[in-house]
Every structure is written in structure tokens, then in C-alpha cells.
Amino acid sequence: MSAAAENIYNFAFIDEDSKREVRRQLLKAIALPGHQVPFASRDLPIGRGWGTGGLQITMAIIAPSDTLKVIDQGDDESVNAVNLRRLLTRTTGVATTTDTQQASIIQTRHRIPEEKMRADQILVLQVPMVDPLRWVEPNLERATVMHGEADYGRMWVYMYESIIKAGDLRIATQYPVMVAGRYMMDTTPIPRWDVMRLHNADTLFLFGAGREKRIYAVPPYTTIEPLEFEDYRFKTEYQPNQRCHRCGATNTFLTGHFVKATTQDEPGHWVTSCSDSSYCDKQLVAQGIPEHTL
Amino acid sequence: MNTAFRTPSAFDAFCTETYRIMLNCLARPGTIGQLTQPTFLGAPAPITNAHGAVPANMYALGACMSLIDQETNFVLGCDNAWLLQGHEATSWVHVRTNARRVAPQDAQFAYLWDVASLALIPQLPRGSLTFPERSTTVFCAVPEISESGSWRLRGPGIDGSASFGTDEKTMRQVGFIQQTRTQFPLGVDVFLIDQAGKCVGLPRTTRIELIAAHSVRGG
């Protein structure tokens, strides 16, 4: 068997001491909802910023009996999702799926799957930017002290000013929330669409940032309150007339694609479809469209 | 799919399996998890005291040992006293994990042999406002955990309220756990593990009340 020579990786790639480190810090993160716990992030054969924080969480918790789903931008087939999935399956042998319902662990960037996740599932989010206070306090040590003292006044002022000024939306995909009434947490990089889906959910959410070496968590049944003001309420990206051009869904988070001109009668134009591609496919199959034609 | 990984050792496989149970118990306080016993580890010699020779609960000590290594430290408590550096049981854990025994006020992990030792919890660190994670995680062996009973829990991870039961002796010690959740985010996170490996996680966010048995039955 030539495979024997290739049996070189530890189960789930990282060594057992690294797993234990992540495991210990995840327990702290759960006991301190929304608090960023430092961890000794390891180098992985994937560039930082491409999901190494989430990847280390998945590697620390995954067991041979798990069924894994990996998505990026809501899509199971994006290059990044495919690479992460390949590394994980090669080093664990676990079953994989694109079906949200079938997965026990879902690793994701940008999205929470459209289908409601259950209590027996874990969502692992890859986080590029951790601290919501970076807008008002770039020094990480001082920001840590501010979190410790729940000193969030400057952040509230910043939020209010940026909303008034611009109607604003630098914070569109990094909307700050209060977790369990105590810690302010960034929701990067999920859209506002998904923010309230963290609130009192059945599922455990684990967040990992490899570059910034931080782990945090939102346990199930935990309150999530977006920063909002009496005169400026938190709003998602929902548009009253929105519709997926593939499956017709009117209640999903959509992404735009440009369709190139084919003939002179058919000029180039933008269409929108579900960002959760597996959900979109499922709707089409339910409408009687054969799966192999998707 | 071509796979390329070594089969995990018995201990590594045990750590992975045990971790998911602990993770679920801590994320969902009141949920009873079933731990496995790491029989391949053996066990330290029972500790002889006024109550006779008391064996370690290897479900609980095994769960604690699955999280510690040369990067971390621990302390053991039995019969409401800390076991010293040179104690046989301390050496037994150290040799198998490489974790160091430290003074209680510096401990990251504590294994408590019996519920009497829950009275030692006030001596353990609760973290600081800046670093609330620099606190102890406690594994305490208890006689019995059951699905229903007087422990009423509220807080993150719990849909409304949750309840579970323990023997009387454990109930009498509840105050030592309650005291660790008056200064959030400071606090101590506790796992209670019974003789059959039933495990309950009580993170510092969990508010605990003991309620009379008749109101438990009433719903």
C-alpha cells in the first residue's frame, strides 16, 4: 500500500497540544459570551485571512463521526471552501455534505445558512476583523481594557455620528451587537441579514480569527442586541420587492451577478440570486427541476 | 477522497470524544452529558481519610486530564483540603499529563475528589476584568446527577430555565458555586460529574437556585 507512506498528518492536521489550547479557550469563550479570548494561533498551509481561525476551531473539535459542510460567501463550491474542505477531509476522513440539514459542523465565512440550524449542530465562523472598538481605539491593549470595563460610550457616539453623517454604511457588514447584555461584539463578516439569526438561536456559534489570534462564542439562547437608536433602528438588507431569479425565494439574502450580453436583443444585465447556493438548489429540486441540470 | 492521517492514540481519541460532550454541557447548562471512562489510564490510588479509602472518579479526573498538558497547571482537592505537590495523586496526574501542580490561587484547572472540597472554590482565581479567562475550571466528582430535581438554572445557553437533580450532599454545597457568579465577567466555571459519568456544565453565566421538590413536579 503506497498510502502508508502518506499517513503523515495528525488526525485533523494540528497537533494534540494545539487542539487542547483551542479547546480550553473555547470553553472560556462559551462561559464569557462575546468576550474575545486570546489563543496561540498556529501557522497552517493556508494564508492567514483565509479562514485559519475558523479552521483551527474546526480542527480542535471535529471527531470521526462528524459530517462536515464548508461554505464561503454562502457557496460550497467556491475555491476557498473547496480547499478548506479538502484539507479537513484528507486529515480526518469525515463525511462531507452540502446540505445544511445533514451537517453536524458547518464552517463558514460571510453567511449563516438560510435553513434554520438545530441544537445538535455547531456553526464555526471565520473572522477577519475581531474588535468592534477598532473604529474608536486602534490600540488592542487599550481596547481590551475598555471591554473589561464595558466602556462603550465612545463606540455609541461613533455609531450615531456615522449613521447621521452618511446614512452610513461602512458598518454594513460589521454591525456591532451587545451579547448577553455585557460584551460588545463585531459581527464581521456576516451581513446584517444574519445578525439577528444569532439571537436566541438553538445552535452554538464559535468564532475564530487566526491573524488576530482571538476566539469568541455566542452560546445558544443568548441575547444579541444590535446597536441602534430611537430614531435610527437597526435594519437588514431586505428590500420589499426582492426575489431570487433562480428559485424565486423572496425571503433570502441575495447576491448580484452580472450576466453578459449574449445577443443584441439580450443586453448585459444584473440579476440577483440566493447567496446560499445549496439552499437555492434545494428550492429548485423541490419545484421539480432535476438535480443534475442545476 | 484520499486520506492521509494517523489513527489517533486511545488517549487522543478519548480527548476528542470527551471534549464534545463537555462543550455541549457547558454551552447548554443543565443538559446531562454521558462521559466515558478512560480505563486505559488506570487510576491513582484511593485516598484514605475519615470516610475510608476514597477512589478518584475517573470520568471526572479523565475529563480534567483531557484538557491539561505542559502548557497548563492544576491542583487537586480532597476532603476540603488541597493535595500537596508531593502527594501520590498529584504525581500521578503530573506524570501522565506533564501539567504542573501549582498553588490554588494560580490554578487553571482543579479536580475535586468529593463535594466537601467545593468549599475550597473561594481560594481559586476568578480572572480580572481585563482577563476574565484567567480563572479556574473546576471538575468536581459528585455522588449522583439525575434528570429532574431541585437545581433550577437560568442564563445563556438555556431556553428559559433548565433543571436537574443531585443528591442532598451536593445540594448543601451549592453556595460555594453560587458565590462565583456574583461579579460577572469574573467567575469560576464548574463541571459536576457523578459516579456513572453523568456530567453537567455550570459556566459562570449560569444563575443557580435550589427550589423545593414539590414545585419541580409542578413544572
Ligand SMILES: [Zn+2]
Ligand atoms: Zn434562490
